[in-house]
Every structure is written in structure tokens, then in C-alpha cells.
Amino acid sequence: MAEIKLLEEKVGSIRKKETMLESLKEILDDPRCPDGFLECMQCATCVASCPAARIYEFNPREMMRQLYEGNLEELLKGDRIWECGQCYTCMSRCPRGNNPGGVIMILRYLSCWRGHGLKKIPYATVLMWNLYTKGYSLSPDVFWDGFIDEFGETAVNMWKNMKEIRKELGYLPDDARMEPIPEESMKELRAILDETLYRKYWDNFEKNGVAMKDLLDHLGSFDYYKPAWKEEK
Amino acid sequence: MGDKVGVFICHCGGNISKYINMEELTKYALTLENVPVAENYIFMCSEAGQDLIKDKIAEYNLDRVVVASCSPKFHEPTFRRTLQETGLNPYYLAMANIREHCSFPHSDEPDKALQKAKDLVRGAVARAKTLEPIEKKKQIMNKDVLVVGAGIAGIQASLDLADAGFKVYLVEKDASIGGNMPKVLKTFPTDDCAMCTVSPKMNEVAAHKNIEILSYAELRECNGSMGNFEVVVEKKARLVDERKCVGCGDCMAKCPSKTADDYNQIGQRKAIYIPFPNALPKVATIDTSVCLQITKGKCGVCKKICPADAVDYEQKSQMVKLNVGAIIVATGYKEYDPSIKGNYGYGRYPNIITQMQLARMMDPNGPTEGKIIRPSDNKEPKRIVMVQCMGSRDDKPTGRKYCSRVCCMIALKHANLLKRDCIKDSQIDICYMDIRAFGKGYEEYYQRVQDLGVRLTRGRPGEIIGTDDGSNNLIVRVEDTFTKEFKEIESEMVVLSCATDPSDGTKEVAKVLGIATDDGGFIKEFHPKLRPVDTSVEGIFVAGAAQGPKDIPDAVAQASGAAARTMALLSSDIAEISLDKALVNKEECKGCDICEKTCPFDAITMVDLPEGRKAVVSEALCHGCGMCAANCPTGAMQLRHYKDNQVLAEVGALIGSH
Amino acid sequence: MKQTRVPILHGDKEIPLDNYYFFRSCIMSTLFPGVDCSLRFIFEKLGCSYTEDPKQTCCSGFNYHADIIPWETNVTIQARNFSLIENEEKNKNAICVCPTSYGNIKECQEHLDHYPEEKEKANKIIAKFGKEYKGEAKIYHATEVIYAHREKLKKLATYSLDGLKVATHHGCHYTKIFYSDVATGDWEYPIVLDKIVENFGGEGLDYNEKTLCCGMGFRHTLINRDYTRTVMLRKLKSMKATKPDLLLVQCPGCSLNLDYYQKPLTKLAGEEFNIPVLNYAQLTALVLGADPVKVVGIKTHNVDVMPFIEKVQKNKVKEVAQVG
Structure with missing residues (x-):
């Protein structure tokens, strides 16, 4: 009779208890979540259009279904959501007005807030700080060793001379533009970053035990990272 | 002015009474001025319900009636008939829609629903008092x-x-x-x-x-x-005399000008044409957009050759x-034009065709004499993919939201004919979302097609592109949603099962x-x-x-x-036309012709009368939509049964507390 | 204000012919400053008034799609940028050079306009330094503007692209996010860039993978390049089959990938590509006679653009001294 009991236990564990909309609340409440998400008819136009689905076992259709089934946490912990290339072809073709790429982006942020995804975004150490100090996502001085190497000798030599090339065009060597963003505007930008979730997102790394400095290893040797905000102030 | 209004409230078998307290509403109606009687009943539209209205009309000598029930779209004609049977003018009826406007949308708030129902009834009673009789016009019915x-x-x-x-x-x-x-x-x-x-x-x-x-x-x-x-x-003007033409087709054989064949949707036809052999009437027609005689003024071949002397370039x-x-x-209907969906490549690649084009190819009397050939090289394709829901079930601005109902069966039919008759050694793939074989004998047909080895892949293709090897073959990208396999099906020809457009x-x-x-x-x-x-x-x-x-x-x-x-x-033999149409008060009409411009049915004309320019409404053309009345700046234009004072009485009662 | 109408999916949209707010892109200015210079060159040739506002910050679109800037922050940054645009005296038409800027700030604007409470929230933050988003900013992509000016640009052209075959690649964040707004109407087969090429006498090529993404993927091109390489290889192979003289792009990210990756992919896949890559503004400036180094900035390209430029310079239609 032991087997029968075991089988019964299995049946008990697959019984769904939560209601559908409850488990999806965090996603559905996001203003960017499209109406079409619940209307998904599993047609797979998204998959058939997706550059990532062609390479990986990435499957936006299945992910929409998993969400629908309430398996949110599983998705957030997994690697799959990080394979999307954010090209939005799925959204432009979905016959039910859904935006799988957009929903996946919402999932990525959720995953980071929960702490799972932080190691997937090691460049945050560089780029988040760059925005805070200079006002740009990217500027010529943020590229770490190894970023350019792959592109061959021409590219490496070009980047060695990049400061000169930029000067020739009237651009600053280490700033994105011809003149830096004025300090006044930077103060305004920092006020925005401080008062919105940006700072919390940053603090979230430490809170989840992911040291920003350790993340730099993912990028190869690199000394751009500045001390934490607290010390700066 | 009506001074005895009866109010009749319908439960709609629970559709209304489940959410709105009927007794409260009835009690409230009795408190309204000039309402001597208010009743509620489970189905007011039933014979018993209508008898109740008739009895109360007689008992209380009512001169106006309010029915609070469903939308007037459903039962206004019913209750008008009830009034008429008691001798009252049918237009002495006002309806309060407490179902679609109240119990349905407010089913979760019974208190507020009751309040709104009271308001609607109060409005309808106020309107009922102002209603005027409207007669019907009788006309001899034309039987053609x-x-x-x-x-x-x-x-x-x-x-x-x-x-x-x-x-x-x-x-x-x-x-x-x-x-x-x-x-x-x-x-x-x-x-x-x-x-x-x-x-x-x-x-x-x-x-x-x-x-x-x-x-x-x-x-x-x-x-x-x-x-x-x-x-x-x-x-x-066909530019061919229908009575003389014998349909011999000599003119078609000799005509030098060609254009796209709009009947077959592949290939070309002549400027003078009979669309298909069994055409009826079997007479030739000249396409004036390409006929050299018409466009350039020189040719005249068909006229010369016609044995019946039927060609007439001057025909009007x-x-x-x-x-x-x-x-x-x-x-x-017509077939949806798939070229507006660029990712499916119609118009970009020659070997992508529609189901209608495929049907024309299969026809022994068609443009390819029944041979299935690829447009790029006239070779017989062995691998064919059909793509379902091309433009259907698609809420993108280039798609159609509805299911086109016939395309599943058309694809199955063509797969069947291809496999059985045309290209027996072909591989046919059908990419579909759902096979909707709902008609009598359709599911059985679907099974027979499966037996032939037609491969059905459940997934909507994302894109169709050409191969880079110059073969003019095509790649259909689709996920098999059952196996989760990302497929790139290479095919020699793709057939799109297009949506149905009006x-x-x-x-x-x-x-x-x-x-x-x-x-x-x-x-x-x-x-x-x-x-x-x-x-x-x-x-x-x-x-x-x-x-x-x-x-x-x-x-x-x-x-x-x-x-x-x-x-x-x-x-x-007699057509009764009710005259609930627009009416002009000539004294107030300033002849500004705004109503003439707004009328969607061209029912209003401006006429210069001795007293000035005035609008005149044709009773035959007017649909009673009220556009003119709403736009009239002086109030001269009134829609009978929805006159300003009638509408305002209702609005006043709705917004005023009572 | 002068404007012209350009067809979109249903009907058309108005593209202003003057008074631009040059909405700079951090990636473009970092990797291809020549595109900025070319655009300035074009605006001056056209006699258009434009503002280059140092106060404008990054749109943060790159960071947003790379999952490192919360939506709320992104929206508030845009509210501030929009208020700068609205405060301009006349140059109120935001011209994005980068499709991700275009897609991102348009999405933010839609969000702010659609949710009054979100707009209030953002305005409350930027009010602390005296700014307010009212809801008037208008957003365009620079290719639309060049397309709108095509007739005048043709008259100004020093060179023609006669006999040159150009493959084009449109940015996904221009064509696919606001697909109903794509100039010339079709997001599944966009041809704004092809129209620009054809305007100067060149031939826009149809290749099979025309609408495929460049494989940027934001985080992918930073730390997961297998993805980028794989997608890119597919794209480049299909393009190469049509033997283009040039690859014309719309986006700094696509330029980075399609230009920089050609050499490593040759090593990996054993296939030579060597397709020079230029941006829409660079090509236009080049045709108008701009200096290839000092204005067009070809030194920032990994694949040598000079062979293409030599071909163009053989097609002189007008004797005009080169402008530096």
C-alpha cells in the first residue's frame, strides 16, 4: 500500500491553491504590462519571429504560459529571461496585442529586485555609476579591457587613438559630447536618481549580498568603479 | 399632455430583479406625480404581461405608458403593439432601459443600481407625459x-x-x-x-x-x-452589343493588348475578354483602361474581326x-491582400501565392490548364507549405480581428486535391493555430486529409523569407508548439490562406x-x-x-x-410607414442649410419659397436619425418623438432630484 | 511652422521642416561622433534652425533595455528632458539620432500622457528645480527628417550614388516599438533608408534577412556576445549575397555591431564580409560634399569606408569645393 500513498502525495502537491490573478498581480499591476498578455492564444508567432528562440531554448510563448500558470518565481530564478535580445519583433507581430519582450523586461527587473538576477548585470557597476556622475549611459572612458579586443587590430589601434580622433572632430576625449553636461543639470539629474528607485536598485546589490566590486571580475580587470555612494557624499 | 401614466416594471426573469429590488422600485414609481398605477411582473413581454398592461390601461384610463425593462431595441415594437390594441397611439409609450443600462453593468452594486433605476423611471415618466401621437402613412406595396x-x-x-x-x-x-x-x-x-x-x-x-x-x-x-x-x-458600357455578340472569342484571340487577369488572379488576359468559358452572359467586354483603341485611339482589331459586328466603341x-x-x-467577399503584411513576403517573393491563385492553377480550364507550377520557373513544386490565418484572427492594424471561417477547410481541400490528384509525391505542410472544421462532414474530411500524410504543424509562422542560394525556395519559420521545436521549413512554394474581406x-x-x-x-x-x-x-x-x-x-x-x-x-399589399421622422418648423428655419449638409441620407433639400429659403424633409428618405435636429442652430428642425421639449423633460427629470 | 506630410501605416504624419531640438545619443556621440557632425552639417546646408542643449541628459534608453534603470527613474529623467524641449523658444521638435532614444522617450511620453497620476509624480520631483512637463514635446527620428527634406537635399548634392548598391538596416526600436508611426508606412519592410539612398540615385537592396535584428541585445553585446555574433552572422551572410557597396544603418548600436563584428566573424566563420558601414546622416553629408574625416568621421569605423567614398567621389554632379 506504500506506493498508493506516495502517489496520493504527488497528486496533493500538484493541486493549485492560489487564484490566477493573485499570482500575477505584480506583473499585471505594472503599467507597461500589455492588455494582450492574458489573451495569449499560444500561436507562437513570437517564437517563430525571435532571434533568441532560434539559438537558445528560449521560448517567449512558453514563458507567457508559465506566467499564466502562476509560475512566476521559477521564471525569475531561471536563466531563460536573460536570453531575450530586446528587439521587440514579437511585440510588432503578436496578433493579440501582447508584448512578450516587454513582459520579459518587467520580469528581469523583478528578478533583480528579488536578488536573483543581479549577477546577470555586472556592467551595472560601470554604467549606473557613469549615469550618476556624467549623465550618460555610455561615454568613451567606460569601455573595459576586453571590450574592444575581440574586434581586431584595427579596432584596438583605433581606440588607442580615440582621444585624438575625437579631438579632431571637436569632441572631448573622455566625455560623450563636445562639452560636458553643466554641473547644475547634473545636480538635477542626481536629484531624480536619488529620489526615484534608482538608488534603491543600487543599494539592492549590497542588500542581496552581491558586492559591486566582485561583479567587476565578470568584466575582466577594470578600475573604473568608484567607492559606494555613502563615501562620495 | 398626459396626466395618467402607468409604470410597468419587468423582472426579465431575474436578469433585472436579481440585482434591483422590484418592490422598492414599484413603490417609488407610485410616488411620482401623475402615476396612478405601477406594477411589476416576471416577464412583461409575455402575453400575460401584456394583458396586465392592457387591463391597467382600461382600469385607470391611462393615457401614457412607461415600461421599465430591456433595451427598446428588443421590445419597443412589442409594447407599441400592446398600446395600439387598446386603442392608444403606439407612440404614447416611453421605455426605461433598466437592464442593459442598469442591472447588467451594475450587478455588483445593488443599492446604486436601484437608485439609478429610480432615476431612469423618473426620466421616462417625465418624457411620457410630453409624448405626442404619431400616425402611420399607408402606401401601396411594390412587389418587385x-x-x-x-x-x-x-x-x-x-x-x-x-x-x-x-x-x-x-x-x-x-x-x-x-x-x-x-x-x-x-x-x-x-x-x-x-x-x-x-x-x-x-x-x-x-x-x-x-x-x-x-x-x-x-x-x-x-x-x-x-x-x-x-x-x-x-x-x-461593355463597348460590345450584348444582343449581337455570340461569344465566339475571335476578338480575344486577336486582341494585341494584355493586362493582369483579375478573374484568375494569375497570368494575363486580353483587353477584350470573356472572363471564363462558362461566363453568363457569354459576351465579350472591353477593358477601357488598357484597350489601345480607347487609350491611344488606334487599333480597332476586334471591330474588324467580329463576325457579328457587335463591337461598338461609341457605346455609352x-x-x-x-x-x-x-x-x-x-x-x-474578396480575398484579403496579403502584401500589406511584409513578413509573409507576398509580392516580395514570386513563389508565394494565395489559396485562390492555387485553385485557379488546379482548374483544367484555368490559366495553367490544371498544372501546378511555381511562378518563378514554371516547375512543379514538390514541397509546399500552407500558412493559415493569413490576416485573420489578428488585431494588428494590418490584420482582421475575426476568424474567416472558411480558410481551414479551403487549405484541407487543396492539400487533399494536391496529394490525391495533382502532385502525388508532394510533401504538404499546413501551419495552423486551430483547425476549425465545424460544418457537417468537415471533421471527417479533416481526418481523411491527415490519412494522406499531410503534415500539420501547430504554430503560426513568424516570417517567410527566401533562401540565399538563388533557388527561389522559401523558408517558413514556425514553432511546432507541441514539440517546442523551432522549425525552418524549406519549401518550393508557399500558399497563404488569406482572410475574407468584404x-x-x-x-x-x-x-x-x-x-x-x-x-x-x-x-x-x-x-x-x-x-x-x-x-x-x-x-x-x-x-x-x-x-x-x-x-x-x-x-x-x-x-x-x-x-x-x-x-x-x-x-x-399595403406598406405602413411610421412618420417618426424629422419635421421643419418653417417659421423658425433660417435656411442656413446645415441640416442639408449633415443629413447622411440626402433626405433634406433647401427650397426657395416665397417666405424665404427653407429646409424640406422627404418623408420617404428620412431615417429618423436626428442628426439634423441636433445640428439645427435655431431649433426649427425637430425629430418627431424626440422633440427638444421631450428630450429636455427627460433630462431635467434625470438630473433634478425628485 | 513649415512641415511636410509623410505616409505612415494609416494616413500620414507631419514632419517639421525646421526648428529642431537635437536630442543627442550617448552611444552615437561616444562611438560615432561623425554622425552628430554630419547632422549639423546637413542642418546648416538646409538652413534649419536647431538647438544643441548641453542641459539635455542621456535618455538612459540603453540602460533601460540593459535592465539597470527602473522604469520610474527612466520616466522622470524624460519628464525633465521634455521640459527642456518645451522651454525652447522655437526649436521644439525633438530629433532623435538613435532609434532607442526615439523608442524609449516616446514610450515614456506615452506613459506620462496616459497616466495623469504618473505625470504628477514625475512633475513633483522635477518641480524641485523649477521644471514641469506639460505634454507638448514632439518626437521624431532624424531619418524621417532627412527623408522629409529629400527634394531639397537632392538639389544640394555634390555627388550622386549612381550605380552604387546599398543594403539598409533599420533599427528595431524605430520600426517595431511604434510600428504604426514608421515613416513610409511599413514596419515589416521599412524603406525610409532605401528612399534616402534612391533619392541620391543609388539602389536600395532587398536581402532576405532585411528585418532581422542586428543582435545587439544590450546586455548581450556587453557580456554575452555569442548571441550577438550568431545573429549578426546570419544577417551579414544574407546581406553579402546581394553584393552591397555599403551598409546603411539608422542606429548607433546597429552601427557598432554591424561594423565592429565583421572582422571577428571573418575569423570565426571563415567568410570575408568587408562591407563598409555608414549612418544615414554620414551618407547624406558625404553626398552633400562634407569632408570624410573632419565631418563624416570615418576614422571611427572598423571596416574601411574609404573605398566606398572613392566610388562616391567619382560620381560628381556639381563642382563645389569640399567644405570642412
């Missing part, structure tokens, strides 16, 4: 019928009516009658020859003494109303006036007749369940794919339905 569109639906409706003794004018826009059916080669689920089915019907129509065919003709104007429509049909189009009592719209004629005719259309542009039926062949205008009916995508059995059934409805209407 106009059928627009001579596809299978129009043909069926015409034959039913003509057999019952009614005179039918059958108008067809194209050079031949027959519509789309002759093009499809075979019909599912029996694989009958389409031409063999429709051709005898075409001949029957042509031979019937009660049917007059006006082919190569278009409906241009329609005035009047049920029982007495005056229509104008333009008989376009004719306007034909007809008087009819009823109209049936059977203007049909035909251009459907859109034009709807505009001329002033009948409502739905979101997709199809003719809207008056009531989807109870009056499925009636349109928004009395006396005008709809049949076939003009009303929505449908297959041949459904189109034929609906055509017979429309014919039966027409016969029922025309069985009485």
Missing part, C-alpha cells in the same frame, strides 16, 4: 425585388423569389454572373465540381421568366423606403431606373443604401440571433458573405432565408 450581387447567394435568393412569382432584378457588377464560386474548382466536403454545381443555376437564372439580369452594372442611387424603393442602376453607359418593394444585398461592392452598396456595417466592413444584421438576414433599414435584407465570412452551404441557406423574409414582407 432588387437583388444586388449575382454570386451563389444572389442567384439562390433570386431563384427562390422568382419561383414564388416575384419579379426580380438581379444586378451584377462584373462582366459575368457567378461570383467567386466558379473560381474555386471543387467544393468541400464532397469535392464536387464547383462549376458543375453553379453553372446550371446560372443558366436557370438566365432563363427564368421572372428574373431580369443586369450584368456589368452597378447600383448608384437608392431613394424611398420599404415597399417603395426607387433605385438607379448604371449599366456600364446607361442609367436604369427601377421601382422595387424590397432589396437583397448579396455582394459577397468585397469593394459590399462597401459601396452599403453606402448607397445607407445600411449599417460592422467593424470589419461587412453588412450588419439587425439582430444577430433573431433577425440575422435583416439590415438596419426595413425592407433591405442581406445574404451570403456580404454579411460575414461563410462557406457555400451557409451562404445558400442564408439566401433562402432572405428570400423568405422578403416574401413575408411583400405578401401584404
Whole structure:
């Protein structure tokens, strides 16, 4: 009779208890979540259009279904959501007005807030700080060793001379533009970053035990990272 | 002014009473001024309910009646009849819609729903007091019928009516009658020859003494109303005398000018043409857009060669006036143009065709004489992919939201014919979302196709692109959603199962007749369940794919339905037209002609009278929509039954606390 | 204000012919400053008034799609940028050089306009330094503007692209996010860039993978390049089959990938590509006679553009001294 009991236990564990909309609340409440998400008819136009689905076992259709089934946490912990290339072809073709790429982006942020995804975004150490100090996502001085190497000798030599090339065009060597963003505007930008979730997102790394400095290893040797905000102030 | 208003509140069998407290509402109605009696009942529209109204009218000597129930769209005619039977003018009825406007949307808030129901009843009572009698005009009913569109639906409706003794004018826009059916080669689920089915019907129509065919003709104007429509049909100039032409085809053989074949949708035809061998009338027509004699003024080959001397370059189009009592719209559908969806490559790659083009290829009398060939190199394709829901079930701005109903079966039929008759060693793949084989015998057909080894992949392709190797082959990218496999199916030809669009004629005719259309542009039926062949205008009916995508059995059934409805209407000799239409107060009219411009039915004309320029409304044309009254700056234009004082009385009562 | 109408999916949209707010892109200015210079060159040739506002910050679109800037922050940054645009005296038409800027700030604007409470929230933050988003900013992509000016640009052209075959690649964040707004109407087969090429006498090529993404993927091109390489290889192979003289792009990210990856992919896949890559503004400036180094900035390209430029300079239609 032991087997029968075991089988019964299995049946008990697959019984769904939560209601559908409850488990999806965090996603559905996001203003960017499209109406079409619940209307998904599993047609797979998204998959058939997706550059990532062609390479990986990435499957936006299945992910929409998993969400629908309430398996949110599983998705957030997994690697799959990080394979999307954010090209939005799925959204432009979905016959039910859904935006799988957009929903996946919402999932990525959720995953980071929960702490799972932080190691997937090691460049945050560089780029988040760059925005805070200079006002740009990217500027010529943020590229770490190894970023350019792959592109061959021409590219490496070009980047060695990049400061000169930029000067020739009237651009600053280490700033994105011809003149830096004025300090006044930077103060305004920092006020925005401080008062919105940006700072919390940053603090979230430490809170989840992911040291920003350790993340730099993912990028190869690199000394751009500045001390934490607290010390700066 | 009514001073005894009875209020009758309907439970709608729970639809209303479940959410609104009926006793409270009745008690409230009795507190209103000039309301001596208020009753509630489970089904006011039932015979017992109507008897209750009649009894109370007699008992309390009521002169106005309010019924609080469902939308007037459903039962206003019912209750008007009830009033009429007691001798009251039917327009002494005001309805409060406490179902669609109250119990349905507010089912979760019973207290507020009750409050709103009270407000609506109060408004209706206030309006009822101001209502004026409206009479009906009697007219002799014209018994002739106009059928627009001579596809299978129009043909069926015409034959039913003509057999019952009614005179039918059958108008067809194209050079031949027959519509789309002759093009499809075979019909599912029996694989009958389409031409063999429709051709005898075409001949029957042509031979019937009660049917007059006006082919190569278009409906241009329609005035009047049920029982007495005056229509104008333009008989376009064929530049060939229909009476002389014998259809020998000598002219086609010699004509030097070619253009895209709009009948076959592949290949070319001549400037002078008979669209297909079984065309009816079997006479030639000159396409003036490409005829060298017409465009360049030199050629004249057909005229020289014609043994019957039928070619007449000077022929002019004719306007034909007809008087009819009823109209049936059977203007049909056309295939969706897939080139607007760039990711499916139609128009970009030569070897992507539509199901209709494939059907034409299969036809032994068609442009390829029954051979299936790739347009790029005229070779027989061995690997063919069919893509379902091309444009259907798609809420993108380039798609159609609805299911087109027939494409699943068309694809299965063509897969069947390809595998069984045309290319036995071919590999056919069908990429689909759901196979909707809902008709009688359809599921069985689906099974038989599976038996032939046609591979069905459940997934909607994302894109179709060419190969880089110069073979003109195609790659269909699709996920098999059952196995989660990302497939790139290489094929030699792709066939798109396109959505069904309303035909251009459907859109034009709807505009001329002033009948409502739905979101997709199809003719809207008056009531989807109870009056499925009636349109928004009395006396005008709809049949076939003009009303929505449908297959041949459904189109034929609906055509017979429309014919039966027409016969029922025309069985009485007198047409009663109620005069709840716009009315001009000549003293207040300043002749500004705003109403003339706003009227969607051209029912208003400006006339210079001795006392000045005034608007005049044609009772025959006015639909009573109220656009003119709403736009009139002086208030001279009033819609009877919705006069300013009547509407304002209701609004005043609605917003005022009582 | 002068404007012209350009067809979109349903109907058309108005593209202003003057008074631009040059909405700079951090990636473009970092990797291809020549595109900025070319655009200035074009505006001056056209006699258009434009503002280059140092106060405008990054749109943060790159960070947003790379999952490192919360939506709320992104929206508030845009509210501030929009208020700068609205405060301009006349140059109120934001011209994005980068499709991700275009897609991102348009999405933010839609969000702010659609949710009054979100707009209030953002305005409350930027009010602290005296700014307010009212809801008037208008957003365009620079290719639309060049397309709108095509007739005048043709008259100003020094060179023609006669006999040159150009493959084009449109940015996904221009064509696919606001697909109903794509100039020339079709997001599944966009041809704004092809129209620009054809305007100067060149031939826009149809290649099979025309609408495929460049494989940027934001985080992918930073730390997961297998993805980028794989997608890119497919794209480049298909393009190469049509033997283009040039690859014309719309986006700094696509330029980075399609230009920089050609050499490593040759190593990996053993296939030579060597397709020079230029941006829409660079090509236009070049045709108008701009200096290839000092204005067009070809030194920032990994694949040598000079062979293409030599071909163009053979097609002189007008004797005009080169402008530096």
C-alpha cells in the first residue's frame, strides 16, 4: 500500500491553491504590462519571429504560459529571461496585442529586485555609476579591457587613438559630447536618481549580498568603479 | 399632455430583479406625480404581461405608458403593439432601459443600481407625459425585388423569389454572373465540381421568366423606403452589343493588348475578354483602361474581326431606373491582400501565392490548364507549405480581428486535391493555430486529409523569407508548439490562406443604401440571433458573405432565408410607414442649410419659397436619425418623438432630484 | 511652422521642416561622433534652425533595455528632458539620432500622457528645480527628417550614388516599438533608408534577412556576445549575397555591431564580409560634399569606408569645393 500513498502525495502537491490573478498581480499591476498578455492564444508567432528562440531554448510563448500558470518565481530564478535580445519583433507581430519582450523586461527587473538576477548585470557597476556622475549611459572612458579586443587590430589601434580622433572632430576625449553636461543639470539629474528607485536598485546589490566590486571580475580587470555612494557624499 | 401614466416594471426573469429590488422600485414609481398605477411582473413581454398592461390601461384610463425593462431595441415594437390594441397611439409609450443600462453593468452594486433605476423611471415618466401621437402613412406595396450581387447567394435568393412569382432584378457588377464560386474548382466536403454545381443555376437564372439580369452594372442611387424603393442602376458600357455578340472569342484571340487577369488572379488576359468559358452572359467586354483603341485611339482589331459586328466603341453607359418593394444585398467577399503584411513576403517573393491563385492553377480550364507550377520557373513544386490565418484572427492594424471561417477547410481541400490528384509525391505542410472544421462532414474530411500524410504543424509562422542560394525556395519559420521545436521549413512554394474581406461592392452598396456595417466592413444584421438576414433599414435584407465570412452551404441557406423574409414582407399589399421622422418648423428655419449638409441620407433639400429659403424633409428618405435636429442652430428642425421639449423633460427629470 | 506630410501605416504624419531640438545619443556621440557632425552639417546646408542643449541628459534608453534603470527613474529623467524641449523658444521638435532614444522617450511620453497620476509624480520631483512637463514635446527620428527634406537635399548634392548598391538596416526600436508611426508606412519592410539612398540615385537592396535584428541585445553585446555574433552572422551572410557597396544603418548600436563584428566573424566563420558601414546622416553629408574625416568621421569605423567614398567621389554632379 506504500506506493498508493506516495502517489496520493504527488497528486496533493500538484493541486493549485492560489487564484490566477493573485499570482500575477505584480506583473499585471505594472503599467507597461500589455492588455494582450492574458489573451495569449499560444500561436507562437513570437517564437517563430525571435532571434533568441532560434539559438537558445528560449521560448517567449512558453514563458507567457508559465506566467499564466502562476509560475512566476521559477521564471525569475531561471536563466531563460536573460536570453531575450530586446528587439521587440514579437511585440510588432503578436496578433493579440501582447508584448512578450516587454513582459520579459518587467520580469528581469523583478528578478533583480528579488536578488536573483543581479549577477546577470555586472556592467551595472560601470554604467549606473557613469549615469550618476556624467549623465550618460555610455561615454568613451567606460569601455573595459576586453571590450574592444575581440574586434581586431584595427579596432584596438583605433581606440588607442580615440582621444585624438575625437579631438579632431571637436569632441572631448573622455566625455560623450563636445562639452560636458553643466554641473547644475547634473545636480538635477542626481536629484531624480536619488529620489526615484534608482538608488534603491543600487543599494539592492549590497542588500542581496552581491558586492559591486566582485561583479567587476565578470568584466575582466577594470578600475573604473568608484567607492559606494555613502563615501562620495 | 398626459396626466395618467402607468409604470410597468419587468423582472426579465431575474436578469433585472436579481440585482434591483422590484418592490422598492414599484413603490417609488407610485410616488411620482401623475402615476396612478405601477406594477411589476416576471416577464412583461409575455402575453400575460401584456394583458396586465392592457387591463391597467382600461382600469385607470391611462393615457401614457412607461415600461421599465430591456433595451427598446428588443421590445419597443412589442409594447407599441400592446398600446395600439387598446386603442392608444403606439407612440404614447416611453421605455426605461433598466437592464442593459442598469442591472447588467451594475450587478455588483445593488443599492446604486436601484437608485439609478429610480432615476431612469423618473426620466421616462417625465418624457411620457410630453409624448405626442404619431400616425402611420399607408402606401401601396411594390412587389418587385432588387437583388444586388449575382454570386451563389444572389442567384439562390433570386431563384427562390422568382419561383414564388416575384419579379426580380438581379444586378451584377462584373462582366459575368457567378461570383467567386466558379473560381474555386471543387467544393468541400464532397469535392464536387464547383462549376458543375453553379453553372446550371446560372443558366436557370438566365432563363427564368421572372428574373431580369443586369450584368456589368452597378447600383448608384437608392431613394424611398420599404415597399417603395426607387433605385438607379448604371449599366456600364461593355463597348460590345450584348444582343449581337455570340461569344465566339475571335476578338480575344486577336486582341494585341494584355493586362493582369483579375478573374484568375494569375497570368494575363486580353483587353477584350470573356472572363471564363462558362461566363453568363457569354459576351465579350472591353477593358477601357488598357484597350489601345480607347487609350491611344488606334487599333480597332476586334471591330474588324467580329463576325457579328457587335463591337461598338461609341457605346455609352446607361442609367436604369427601377421601382422595387424590397432589396437583397448579396455582394459577397474578396480575398484579403496579403502584401500589406511584409513578413509573409507576398509580392516580395514570386513563389508565394494565395489559396485562390492555387485553385485557379488546379482548374483544367484555368490559366495553367490544371498544372501546378511555381511562378518563378514554371516547375512543379514538390514541397509546399500552407500558412493559415493569413490576416485573420489578428488585431494588428494590418490584420482582421475575426476568424474567416472558411480558410481551414479551403487549405484541407487543396492539400487533399494536391496529394490525391495533382502532385502525388508532394510533401504538404499546413501551419495552423486551430483547425476549425465545424460544418457537417468537415471533421471527417479533416481526418481523411491527415490519412494522406499531410503534415500539420501547430504554430503560426513568424516570417517567410527566401533562401540565399538563388533557388527561389522559401523558408517558413514556425514553432511546432507541441514539440517546442523551432522549425525552418524549406519549401518550393508557399500558399497563404488569406482572410475574407468584404468585397469593394459590399462597401459601396452599403453606402448607397445607407445600411449599417460592422467593424470589419461587412453588412450588419439587425439582430444577430433573431433577425440575422435583416439590415438596419426595413425592407433591405442581406445574404451570403456580404454579411460575414461563410462557406457555400451557409451562404445558400442564408439566401433562402432572405428570400423568405422578403416574401413575408411583400405578401401584404399595403406598406405602413411610421412618420417618426424629422419635421421643419418653417417659421423658425433660417435656411442656413446645415441640416442639408449633415443629413447622411440626402433626405433634406433647401427650397426657395416665397417666405424665404427653407429646409424640406422627404418623408420617404428620412431615417429618423436626428442628426439634423441636433445640428439645427435655431431649433426649427425637430425629430418627431424626440422633440427638444421631450428630450429636455427627460433630462431635467434625470438630473433634478425628485 | 513649415512641415511636410509623410505616409505612415494609416494616413500620414507631419514632419517639421525646421526648428529642431537635437536630442543627442550617448552611444552615437561616444562611438560615432561623425554622425552628430554630419547632422549639423546637413542642418546648416538646409538652413534649419536647431538647438544643441548641453542641459539635455542621456535618455538612459540603453540602460533601460540593459535592465539597470527602473522604469520610474527612466520616466522622470524624460519628464525633465521634455521640459527642456518645451522651454525652447522655437526649436521644439525633438530629433532623435538613435532609434532607442526615439523608442524609449516616446514610450515614456506615452506613459506620462496616459497616466495623469504618473505625470504628477514625475512633475513633483522635477518641480524641485523649477521644471514641469506639460505634454507638448514632439518626437521624431532624424531619418524621417532627412527623408522629409529629400527634394531639397537632392538639389544640394555634390555627388550622386549612381550605380552604387546599398543594403539598409533599420533599427528595431524605430520600426517595431511604434510600428504604426514608421515613416513610409511599413514596419515589416521599412524603406525610409532605401528612399534616402534612391533619392541620391543609388539602389536600395532587398536581402532576405532585411528585418532581422542586428543582435545587439544590450546586455548581450556587453557580456554575452555569442548571441550577438550568431545573429549578426546570419544577417551579414544574407546581406553579402546581394553584393552591397555599403551598409546603411539608422542606429548607433546597429552601427557598432554591424561594423565592429565583421572582422571577428571573418575569423570565426571563415567568410570575408568587408562591407563598409555608414549612418544615414554620414551618407547624406558625404553626398552633400562634407569632408570624410573632419565631418563624416570615418576614422571611427572598423571596416574601411574609404573605398566606398572613392566610388562616391567619382560620381560628381556639381563642382563645389569640399567644405570642412
